[in-house]
Amino acid sequence: MNTAWPSVSVIIAARPEQTEIRAVHAAQRLDYPRDRLEILVARGRQPSVQRNAALRVARGDLVYFLDDDSEPLPGNLQRAVTAFARDPQLQVIGGPNLCPEDAPEQEQVFAVVLSSWLAFGPSRARYAPVGPPRYTSEKTLILCNLVARRQTLLDLGGFDETLYPNEENALLDAIQRRGGRLWYDPDFLVYRRPRPDLRRFARMLLTYGRGRAEQFRRLPTAGSALNFVPPLFVLYLGVLLAGAPLGFWSAGGWGRWATGPLGLYAVLLLGHAIQLWRRHPWPRVWRAALLIVAAHCLYGAGFWRGCFTPLRPPGSKTTREVIVESVPLENAEVGA
Template sequence: MTVNVSVIIPVKPGGRVAALEPLRRVSSGIIDFEVIVAEGTRPSRQRNAAAAAARGEILYFLDDDSLIVPDALQRIADHMKDPGVAAVGGPSVTPPDNSPMQRAIAWALATLFGGGAIRNRYRRSGVLRETDDRELILCNLAFRRQVFLDAGGLDERLYPNEENELIDRLLAGGYRLLHDPDLYVCRSQRPNF
C-alpha cells in the first residue's frame, strides 16, 4: 500500500529552503510524496492554502530550515496506520555544530527552568506517547489531511504557535495525537537574543 504525503514548507519570498536537501535522501520505497513550497509572508495562510491544494492523505508541515531524519516519512506513515491517530510530531533539536550561544539557548529551552511544560519540543525524551500541544511543534508536525481540513485548518489570525489552537480543537473533538521522540528535525537556534 502506498502512502501519499504532502510535505508543506512555508518560506518568505526569495527565501532559502534548506529543508529540501534531506527530503532528497528519504529512505522509503512505499512513500509517495510531494513537496509544496508555499511562498509568502503569512505562514498560517501559506500552510492552509498549501493544505487545500495538497494531494497527499497526510500533510507534513516543516519550516524552511527543518532538517528531517531519513526515516521521517516512514515513521509518520507507520503511526498513521492507526486510524485513531489524527496527528504525529516530534521534537526540534539543535545541531551539535551550532555556536556555543545557540547550543546554550537550546539547552535552556530543553530544561524545566527554561522550557517548562514545552521542553520536550526541544529534546528527544522518552518513548512514543499520546500527547497534547505542549510537546508538538509546527516545524515538525503531520496531520491527516481530511482531519486538518474538516477542522478548518490553522487560525490565520494567529502566528506564531498557531498549532496550539488547532491541537486544542482536535483534542476537544476526541482525536489522538502522538509525540515520537525519534521523529525529530534539526533546526538551528537564533545566533543571538
Template sequence: MLPRISVVIPVKPGGEVRALSGIARATYPEELLEVLVAYGRQPSVQRNMAAREARGEILYFLDDDSQVAPDFLERVAQHYQDERVAAVGGPSLTPAGDNALQRAIGIAFASKVGGGGVRNRYRKSGSARFTSDSELILCNLSFRRAIFLAHEGLDERLYPNEENELMDRLQQEGHLLVHDPELAVVRSQRPTYRAYVKQMYGYGRGRGEQTLIAGKMKPVSLAPSLFLIYALLVPFLQSAFFALPLLGYLLVILAASIQGAIDGRAAALFPRLLLVYPTLHLVYGAGVLRGLISPRYRGGQQTHWEVEIQRLNDIKRSTFSVQRSPE
C-alpha cells in the same frame, strides 16, 4: 498500503530552503512524496494554502531549516495506520555545532526549569505515545489532510500557537495525537540574544491570543506573567519577607545553570544560561499579558500576504536548484 505524503515548507520571499537537502535523502517511495514550498510572510496562511493544493493524504509541516532523518516518512506513515490518529510529530533538537548561546537556549527549552511541561518538544524522551499539544511543535508536525481541511486548517489570526489551537479542537472531538521521539528533526536556535528575546515575546503573545480565541486559560500559561508582576513589585514592598520567593527563584536558576553547563560539558554555557532562563520566563510572561490585553487580530482578520507555492515534483533533482523564490 503506504499513504501519499505532502511535505509543506513555509518560507519568506527570497529565503533559503535548507530542509530540502534532508528530504532529498528520504527513503520513502518518490511517487508517494510531493514537496510544496510556500513563499510568503504569514506562515499560517502559507501552510493553509499549500494544504489546499496538496495531493497527499498526509500533510507534513516542516520549517525551512528542519533537518530530517532518511526514514522519517516511513515512521510517520506507520502511526497513521490507526484511523483514530489525526496528528503525528516529534521533537526539535539543537545541533551540537551551534554556538554557546544557541546551545544554552536548547538546554533551557529541554529542561524542567525552562521548558517545563513542553520540554519534550526539544528533547528525545521515552517512546512513541499518545499525547497532547504540549509535546508537539509545528516545525515537525503532520496531520491527516482530510481532517485538517475539515477543520479549516490553522487559525490565520494566530502566529505562533496556531497549531496548538487546532490540536486543542481535535482532541476535544476525540481525535488522537502522537508524539514519536524518533521523528526528531534538528534545528538551530536563535543565533543572537536579541532574536531570542523577540522569539520568547512572540511565543508568549501567541499564547495569550490563543487563550482569548479558545476562551479558556491554562493556569500554567499565566504563571510567568504572575511572576513578572511579582518581580516588578518586589522593590516597592516594605518587608524583606516578600523577597524570599525571588531569592528562591534565583537559587533555582543558579542550580539549573550549573547543571546545564555540566550536562552540556562546556563552562561557557553557564553565564549564558544565567541569562537565558530569566529571559525565557519574564519575556514570555510579558508577551502573554500583551496578547491578552491587545491581541493583534482585534480589528478583524489579519491582512493576507500574497503566497507563491512551488511544487517540487522531483525532489532529488530540485534540491539544490530551487533555493530562492523568483524575483
C-alpha cells in the same frame, strides 16, 4: 504505483525572496516511495496563510509540515506511517527539533534554555527527546516537525490565520476536542538551529508569550494554566520593584513574605544549574541560567502584551499573497 503507502505532501513555508531552503533538500532525501510523495513550498509573509494555501492544493493523504530550516531524519515518514497504521484514531504525530552539534556556542546555549524544564516545563519536549513514545497534548508538539491527516485539518478549516504563532496549538486542541489523538515520538527528529543572536532569541520569547495569550483568548483551555506562571512572575517582580522605593518590603514580616518567592526561585535556579552542569560545560550552564531568568521575564511580558492585541486575520494584500510551488523530488534547486 505502490498503493500500500499513503501519499504524503511535505509543506514548507518560505519567504518570497528565499533561494536556499534547507528543508527542501532534506525533504528530497526522505526515505519514502517517490510516487507517493510531493514537496510544496508556500512562499509568502504569514506562515498560517501560507500553510493553509498549500494545504488546499496538497494531494497527500498525510501532510508533513517543516519549517524552511528543518532537516528531518530520512526515516521520519516511514516512522510516522507505521504509527498512523497502528491507530486509526491517531491524527497527528510529532517530535522534537534538536540543535545540531556543530552549531555555534551561542546557539548551543539557547538550545539548553529551550530544553530546560525550569524554563519551558513540558514544552521542553519540543527541543529534546523526553520520555517514551506516547499520546500527548499540544504542549509537546511543534509545527516545524509535524505530520497530520490532511482531511482532518481541512475539516477543521485549517490554521487560524489570526494566530501567529500558536496556530498549530489551537488546531491541535481542536483535534483533541473531536476525539482525535496526538502522538509524541522522541525519535521522530528534525535538526534545526536556534536563533543566531540574543536579539532575535529575545524577540522569539516575546512572540511566544504573545502567541500563547492570543491563543488563550481565542480558545481558553485548562492546559494553558501553566503558561500563566511567567506573566504572574513578571507582575510579582513589578510589584516588588514598585514597592521598594516606598519602603513597603523593609518592615519585618512583610519583607520576608514579599521576597520569599524570589528566594525560592533562586534556590530552584541554582539546583537546576547544578543539574545542567552534569551534561554541559560550566560556561554554557551559567549563561543558560541567566537566560532562563530572561526567558521567564520576556515570555511573561509578551503574554501581557498578547492580552490586549487585536485578533483579526491579516488583511493586507501583501500578507495574504501566497505562491505555492511544487518542487521536483530529485536534483532540484529552488529558485526565487
